[in-house]
Each structure stands twice: as structure tokens, then as C-alpha cells.
Amino acid sequence: xxxxxxxxxxxxxxxxxxxxxxxxxxxxxxxxxxxxxxxxxxxxxxxxxxxxxxxxxxxxxxxxxxxxxxxxxxxxxxxxxxxxxxxxxxxxxxxxxxxxxxxxxxxxxxxxxxxxxxxxxxxxxxxxxxxxxxxxxxxxxxxxxxxxxxxxxxxxxxxxxxxxxxxxxxxxxxxxxxxxxxxxxxxxxxxxxxxxxxxxxxxxxxxxxxxxxxxxxxxxxxxxxxxxxxxxxxxxxxxxxxxxxxxxxxxxxxxxxxxxxxxxxxxxxxxxxxxxxxxxxxxxxxxxxxxxxxxxxxxxxxxxxxxxxxxxxxxxxxxxxxxxxxxxxxxxxxxxxxxxxxxxxxxxxxxxxxxxxxxxxxxxxxxxxxxxxxxxxxxxxxxxxxxxxxxxxxxxxxxxxxxxxxxxxxxxxxxxxxxx
Numbered sequence: 001x002x003x004x005x006x007x008x009x010x011x012x013x014x015x016x017x018x019x020x021x022x023x024x025x026x027x028x029x030x031x032x033x034x035x036x037x038x039x040x041x042x043x044x045x046x047x048x049x050x051x052x053x054x055x056x057x058x059x060x061x062x063x064x065x066x067x068x069x070x071x072x073x074x075x076x077x078x079x080x081x082x083x084x085x086x087x088x089x090x091x092x093x094x095x096x097x098x099x100x101x102x103x104x105x106x107x108x109x110x111x112x113x114x115x116x117x118x119x120x121x122x123x124x125x126x127x128x129x130x131x132x133x134x135x136x137x138x139x140x141x142x143x144x145x146x147x148x149x150x151x152x153x154x155x156x157x158x159x160x161x162x163x164x165x166x167x168x169x170x171x172x173x174x175x176x177x178x179x180x181x182x183x184x185x186x187x188x189x190x191x192x193x194x195x196x197x198x199x200x201x202x203x204x205x206x207x208x209x210x211x212x213x214x215x216x217x218x219x220x221x222x223x224x225x226x227x228x229x230x231x232x233x234x235x236x237x238x239x240x241x242x243x244x245x246x247x248x249x250x251x252x253x254x255x256x257x258x259x260x261x262x263x264x265x266x267x268x269x270x271x272x273x274x275x276x277x278x279x280x281x282x283x284x285x286x287x288x289x290x291x292x293x294x295x296x297x298x299x300x301x302x303x304x305x306x307x308x309x310x311x312x313x314x315x316x317x318x319x320x321x322x323x324x325x326x327x328x329x330x331x332x333x334x335x336x337x338x339x340x341x342x343x344x345x346x347x348x349x350x351x352x353x354x355x356x357x358x359x360x361x362x363x364x365x366x367x368x369x370x371x372x373x374x375x376x377x378x379x380x381x382x383x384x385x386x387x388x389x390x391x392x393x394x395x396x397x398x399x400x401x402x403x404x405x406x407x408x409x410x411x412x413x414x415x416x417x418x419x420x
Contacts, residue, residue, distance in 0.1 A: 008109035008118030019334040020121065023150065023324050024102050027123045030146040031100040036125050039099045041081035047071040049084055052304045056080055062106050074106035079298065079316060082126050087306035095129030117322065124318035131299060131313035133242060136277055137249045139315050143293055144258040147281065150324065153257030156331050160292070161282040162259045165267030167274040167296065169239040173213060173265070177206060189214050189266040216265035220247045223263040246277065275299045283327055290327055293319040339370060344393045346374040346384055348400045356399040385410060
């Protein structure tokens with residue numbers, strides 16, 4: 001098996017890397033336009049750091065053998081690592097902190113009996129040290145702008161769905177259910193499992209409540225109207241009012257390519273540190289929905305790494321690069337091959353090797369071209385031309401030791417690779 005990568009991993013070939021970089025460069029451009037700065041945290045973290053305060057479950061971490069007493073793990077996401085760095089290395093910095101990342105994350109290969117990708121790539125942002133509805137709206141608009149930069153909201157990709165929940169409100173609405181049934185109720189609601197909700201051993205009043213919570217998804221005005229059928233606690237009313245304000249603020253400032261905001265109060269993230277809004281971007285395709293991004297607010301996570309952080313809030317999101325790549329590839333929005341080489345430099349004989357190397361460097365530095373040096377000993381013109389055609393190189397430069405370089409064009413049968 002030495003010739004195969006581990007289960008749940010894959011090699012990224014030049015075309016894959018080209019497409020991945022195309023996506024990342026556009027996301028990065030949007031992040032920087034909003035004032036976010038890049039941070040790079042270690043791939044390896046202390047296991048205690050990753051699971052501190054229950055932010056990440058141990059079962060979600062691939063553990064690594066080491067001489068560290070607490071053990072080491074490969075990061076399953078970036079938020080915990082960035083939170084640690086923010087309260088230690090960036091302590092005392094002017095707030096808010098706007099940070100972004102382009103990184104790989106690692107998950108266990110099996111989820112139940114299903115093999116899943118073990119190494120994933122993400123791009124995302126974290127807004128630390130500020131709370132409130134305006135900060136929430138900023139994050140949603142950064143995400144919307146990033147998707148627009150990739151072509152979503154325009155033909156041929158079309159619309160996408162921004163689905164927003166409220167973790168604290170959802171947890172509070174589930175409190176009246178018996179503790180031993182609460183998680184089953186939540187799972188049934190999240191999975192649209194009406195049959196399970198009706199079959200759970202609940203009192204009639206609680207069963208009616210569960211069925212109502214099942215329907216708390218869709219257009220915001222409809223969800224808010226259904227919420228009013230419940231007797232909300234003062235906390236729940238406050239959380240509802242904040243959600244109303246966020247919807248109004250987002251819709252008032254949304255661009256024509258942005259997705260209308262939808263509500264889903266069954267939405268909870270797999271990492272258990274979210275305290276406010278949670279959200280995901282869903283894109284419908286003929287083969288089913290793809291989750292392109294997800295995130296939420298976490299207002300107690302930074303305190304886990306430094307009690308002196310005194311309740312520093314945070315919010316962020318991550319984009320799933322693999323899912324974006326699959327959707328964009330199907331829509332023909334990605335480069336179909338790596339960037340073409342501009343010129344091929346050929347030394348006519350051994351005496352011209354030095355001059356050929358110098359010409360390669362001149363073309364690279366002075367003319368800013370992509371240049372390949374011909375290394376084959378067979379320098380017959382027809383062989384060189386065929387080589388250049390196969391590699392889609394548009395010009396050949398013949399270099400000798402006693403005369404100026406001679407350039408000739410290469411006839412390429414198909415048009416050069418398209419980039420969007």
C-alpha cells in the first residue's frame with residue numbers, strides 16, 4: 001500500500017492546485033478589502049488547547065503520538081487555535097481584531113460507518129473583541145461578498161441560501177423538554193423527522209411545542225409569527241428582537257446578488273461553543289444541496305484560554321474549499337489547466353548552456369514571463385515544435401553562444417486555458 005495515500009486523503013495535482021488557488025485568491029481579496037489580516041497557526045496543537053472548555057470534542061481530534069504530557073492533536077478547525085493566539089500573542093492589541101486564514105484541517109476518517117475526507121481545506125475570518133448586531137451583519141456581508149466574487153448570484157451559478165439560526169435561543173426553547181429526551185427532540189427537528197417527534201413519549205402540550213419548533217424555518221416573517229405562538233421568557237424575547245434587528249439590517253444593506261436571509265431555529269453547529277447566531281450557506285444542485293460555508297458567534301470561547309479576557313466576544317465563518325471547487329467546476333467557472341508557459345528556451349548545443357540559463361532568467365525577471373528550459377538532447381526543430389505543442393507553449397527561443405536569441409511562434413491547435 002506504499003503507493004497509496006491514507007484513507008480519507010488525496011493528492012492535489014497541478015490542475016487541482018490551480019483551481020484551489022483561484023478560489024483562495026478571490027476569497028483573500030475580499031477578506032483584505034474588509035480589513036482582515038492573515039494569521040497562520042500551528043497545524044499541531046496541544047490536545048488540552050483543542051478541547052479546552054468543551055470547544056472541541058476529543059473524538060473530533062486526530063491525536064498524534066508525542067512526548068508532550070498533554071498529548072498533541074491535528075486541528076479539526078481554526079477557531080480554537082485563533083482564539084488561543086488572540087488572547088496570548090495578540091494580548092493588548094487594539095480591538096477589534098480582524099483575522100483571516102487559508103489552512104488545512106483534519107477530521108477522523110470515519111463518521112459512524114461512513115468514510116469521510118480526513119484532510120480538508122478552509123478559508124475563513126474571525127472578528128474578535130466586539131459583539132452586537134452590527135458585527136454580526138458585517139460577518140454576513142463579508143461572506144456574501146466573498147461568494148459574489150466567486151460568481152454566485154450570477155449566471156450560470158444563480159442564487160444561494162444564507163440560513164441563519166440562533167444557538168442560545170434554540171437551546172432555551174428546548175429547555176422545557178425532559179433532559180433525557182431533549183437531544184432526541186433537537187435531532188428530530190434538525191432532521192425534519194416529524195414521525196419521531198410524534199412518537200416520542202411526550203405530554204400533549206410538549207408534543208405540540210416540538211411540532212411547532214419543527215416548523216421554525218423559512219422566511220423570517222413567518223418564523224417570527226410562529227414564535228409569537230409561544231410564551232417567550234424575557235431572555236428569549238430579547239434574543240428574538242436581536243434576530244429581528246439583524247434580519248432588517250442585513251436585508252436593508254444587501255446587494256442585488258446577495259441571497260435573502262432565511263431562518264432555521266433548529267440549526268446548531270457540530271462544535272459546541274456557539275452562543276449567538278449560527279449560519280450556513282447552502283447551494284442547491286441537481287445532485288443535492290452543498291454546504292459551502294458555515295459559522296457563528298462565540299462569546300465565551302476566548303475566556304477559556306485567558307480568564308482575563310473578561311468576556312471578549314467573537315464571530316467568524318469558514319468556507320469549504322472542496323465544496324466550492326466542485327460547484328464552481330460543474331459551472332465551468334474554474335481554470336481547466338495550470339497557467340500556460342509563455343516561452344520555451346532551447347540551447348542549440350552544449351556551448352550555449354550558460355547563455356540559455358541567462359536568457360531564462362532575463363525573460364523571467366525583465367519580461368515577467370513563465371519560462372521553461374528545454375532539457376532534452378534531441379534539439380531537432382520538428383521535435384522541439386512537437387514538444388512545445390504538447391505543453392501548449394506559444395513561443396520558442398533558440399539560444400546560441402555567439403549570436404542573439406532567435407524566437408519563433410508555435411501553432412497551438414486549441415485555445416489556451418481559460419481563466420475566469
